Structures are given as C-alpha cells and as structure tokens.
Amino acid sequence: MAIPGYDSSNVAEFTLEQAGARIAVVAGVVPDEFGLEKSGREPPVDALSDPVDLVSFDGLKAVEAVKISLVYDPSQLPPGASPTDVAVAVGDDGWEPLESTVDLEETTVTSILNDRPPGSTVVAGYDDRDVEAERAAE
Template sequence: MYIPLFESTMSIPGYRSSDTAEFALEFGGARAAVVASDVPDGFGVDDSVRCSPADVPADALAEPVELVGLDGLAGVSAMRIEVDYDPTGLPPGASPTDVAVAVETDGGWETLDSTVDLAETTVTAVLNERPPGSTIVAVYDDGEH
C-alpha cells in the first residue's frame, strides 16, 4: 500500500485519506489526488509549458495545467483530477453543468466523465487509471467532444 507524502484534504470516493497523496497548483486552480503503489517524487501539478495558446481548446474555461511525473506512476487504483473553471466563459444559454475535465491526447482533446460543483466552480474527474494524457483543462462540454 502506498504511504502518502502528506495528509490529503481531497478525498477519493471509496478510499481513506491516509491512502491518498494530493498535489495542488494554487495559481492554476488544479488539484490531483492519487492512490497508487508507486508515486514518484516528481509527480504533481504544474503550469502547462507543453500547450501553446493555439492548442488550447476554444471552449476552455481555464488555463491548461500539466500533470507531471505520470511516467513513473504505477499501480494506480484511483486518481481524482479537480480543476477550477470560470463560469462566465460558458456560451449564452449553456447549462452550468455542461463542464468537463479534458485531457490532451495524440488525437486531440478528450473529455473525461466529470462532475461539476456549482458552488465551488470546480469540475472533477475520478479515474481508475492514469489519464490518457498529461495536459488538462476545464472545458464547456456540449456532448460533441
């Protein structure tokens, strides 16, 4: 069982906080928590240096951030990715719940099954594996991604 680097305040449903390592990027408003057999020291959340402004999805509701150290992450039981978003960026008439976490893959941006917290203006994806990419952003999800 993984021994956490520090106590987590971001829970993953079905897991004890003592089994969870949490990493946050305050400026970017993104947080990641993971339960895994091996979490490298370099794992965390950082500003996205890989994503040029031209590559950011047009429907982005936040600045992209980077999950770093994914290559060394092994034995993932659960991962929770939470991103703050700006609801004023939603198109007119859009539902405030049509927001998702998107990850950049070789084939473009892929939205993940996500849950929106309207009060906190955050969107969260919970995975049972590593995400298919490392650059993440909150996007307006009209179901066409």
C-alpha cells in the same frame, strides 16, 4: 481531497493554487517528482481554465484511483450553455472530455478515474457532447 472508497492515508495529493488545480492519486508507486505545473500548451477553444500538466505522470505505477479537480470560469461558457456542461478534458494530441461532476457553488469540475488519464495535460472545458448527440439524432 478525499477519494471516495479509499483511506485518506493512502492518497497522495498535489495542488497548484495559481491554476486552481488539484490532483489526488492512489497508486503503488508515486514518484517524488510527481505533481502539477502550468502548461505551455495551447488550450482548446472551449477551455474554461488554463491547461495544467501532470509532471512525472509516466512514473505512476499500479494506479488504483485518480481524482482531478479544476477551478473554471463560468463566464466563459458560450451563450445558452448550461452551467453543468463542463468537463475535465485531458489530452496530448487532442482533447478528450472525461466523465465529470460540476460543483456550481465552488465553480469546480472533478473527474474520478480508476486508472491514469489518457494524457498528461488537463483543462476544464465546455462539454457539448449532449448537444452534438441531440443534433445527430434529429
């Protein structure tokens, strides 16, 4: 899983097939224990995938880029929702949607960050930030 702008030989990749999760990182230090595992954490009500934990997340040092890609279930979107209203959400105490790109053909959502995400659990979820902004503007 390439990260645009980075030499693939500098990218460490991890996949958790049964959860449809992939992560790629470019960092000065990537611990051997770093990887992905299914989370025991309760997903948010608008989750479109199972939560996944980033293992040994705190061991990443000098992070330059992180690419998170999750398979999601579009049939779980609320009625009337756009199929592009999906985001990678990350959290420890709550869920924060990240700027994300949706691949409708592959039913994946991807987020690319220039630092480690603000939490160690990720999930694909319905992103209603645009809907909420429209309501607030009315």
